[in-house]
Amino acid sequence: MQLMMLHEVNFNKLCWNENSEYNNARLQSLDDILIILQCNPPSIECYLRQWGICGDEIKNLLSQILVENIIDEITYRRWAHTDRSQLETLVKPSQDFVEHYTKGLQKYQPHVFVTKMQSSSLKERKKS
Secondary structure, three states: EEEEEEHHOOOOHHHOOOOOOOOOOOOHHHHHHHHHHHOOOOHHHHHHHOOOOOOHHHHHHHHHHHHHHHOEEEEEEEEEEEEEEEEEEEEEEHHHHHHHHHHHHHHEEEHHHHHHHHHHHHHHHHHO
16 A cells, blocks of 8 residues: 655645746645645535546646646655555656646545544534
8 A cells, every 4th residue: 555645745836937827826735736626616526536527627737837847757755555654755757746646636535525524523413
């Protein structure tokens, strides 16, 4: 099993470019990226990744940011779980990284939604 540290990626540093159409892109946190990954307005199906149509915008945005900043290769770290957990460093072409990163986001998004729903339900039960 492999797990990327999704929250560690800082695309915000790369977003500001005078000539970029993405100057106003708000990628300051993982939540900002997840918002772009969703339909507007988001539905339960979207949160649970049951639609096949949501999510291309974030892939295009990240690819464009990397191309505009002439970043051909990305070095990143991820957790690899075998008998034990180990942090490994990978060097990949930027497009391979974008593919891997967006797949990780698509797996992470339903987890975030279910966690928020469970937390909300628990708070409601405690109130009653």
